[in-house]
Amino acid sequence: MKEKVQVSGGTGLSAKDVSSGKIFVTDDSLDCAYAWDTGVAVNRYLAELKNGRIIATECRKCKRIMLPPRLFCELCYVPSNNWVYVQDTGVINTFSICHVHWDASRIGEGEKPHLPAVIEIDGASEGMGIMHLLNEVEPDQIKIGMKVKAVWKPEAERTGSINDIKYFKPIE
């Protein structure tokens, strides 16, 4: 059968093409700095994390109790300014065992894998998860549906950050 697929260009380079100096390369590195104001809703979320508590907002229309808290429900597009404390326990919705750093370099010998998870927080609406980390568990023991609880930093070390929760650990 006749082929009329049109392909042109896309000349592959090898590492040697570059290292030998055959191909000229111009380098630069960007260092961008930002200071993000945390906004109306998340500012209070962080303030409560500093107090060792998790707070959510409830949508006035669909009644979803949402994490992270938000000024408005993005589904109903109405205010969601009813503040509700939720638990610092939850259920693992999904997890990963990650052997790669952010820049695609591999974790070193003896270094622990990253254990990210989506955790559905007790007291929030069903399916309302936050991304956080797991610890105090062997990676091969982690299961979807496992109950977990937040392990907080000592009060004096909390700064009003999602990292005021060090990680979540399994409870029986």
Place this chain on the structure above:
Amino acid sequence: MRKVAMVGAGMTKFVRRALETPKELSYEAAKTTLDSCGLSLDDVDCVAHGTAPDAFDGIHQNGEYMACGSGGWNKPTMRVFVGGATGVHAIAHGWYHVASGLFDTCLVVCEEKMSSAMPHAQGFFLTIFDSITERPLQPNLLWIFALEMNRYMERYGYTKEDMALAAVNNKRNGLKHPASQFTDEVTVDDVVNSEMMAYPVSRLDVSPVSDGAAAVLLAAEPVARRLTDKPVWIEGVGWTLDTAYWATRDLSYPRYLDKAARMAYDMAGIREPHKQIDIAEPYDPFDYKALHHLEGLQLSPRGKTVELLRDGHFAMDGNMPMCPSGGLLGVGNPIAAAGTMKACELFWQLRGEAGERQVPGNPRLGVAQAWGDLMQVSSVVVAGI
């Protein structure tokens, strides 16, 4: 609205690192497309181009900088910019330029050069996570896919072997694509035993980083009929966004795609896509995504996709070949260009011009889809002959 057809298509090879600059890659794909239908830039009324994150190139307002590579000089030119969904979204974008009656022709060009980003393009995806509630956890891009894949597998009891079947299928098809960056076939064992990156994602579950470009020329009906006796009609387009609060969604089902697909099928008058569509090009940056997206595209019942895949339903000689191009897993994944490559494949397949990898039985209707950002955006195009 006017009927719009694809009348030409072209692309560069997809390679790990290209000698060409982004502008040069765009030029190669666009010029080849124009040549394929015997047109010059003078015949082009407007340009719709796409390149995904500025951060890959390190050039702020990259679209404007790139535009002349896509033939945008002194023409109405607009950039589409929705991450991985860009390549198909740009087709929808070009479609309404022509369907509206404002322009008779539109050159759609999508490009990505990922190799400039050091040490690895993956690092630049960090900034898609929420800057306050997620980035302090030092996330890495793979997490989000691993979390989604794990949830999808758990929901239906799928195994890693099941997911690997999609990689094997697409990579096998891709070996016959003249633009593919791969030369070797892989087996399920190869995929499952490849380096574990982020459980459940192993290295061969993932498409590679690539440089490349792809383009199509769109024309209004009378122009299209003058240019070719085999116009490939854009029967429907759809695109939607889901919430950026990705961790609060049901990760086992791509809701972002459900609505985009229904929008495109409604426009195309398709009521039973699983029976009517002959060729599917679901977006497949990861093997599980091809299957997840077949479900979102309403081409496979939720949770039954692996069964159909094992039965050969999605094989080249099956009822609905999946990714006859090879997809991102089998050709390569230069982000924005990858989706457009899928539209190019529909063009070649529906005209019977795909050569060695031609789907048998004179396919008449195909769907291509792309997806991007925080598992959030999807774009769909239905094409027919």
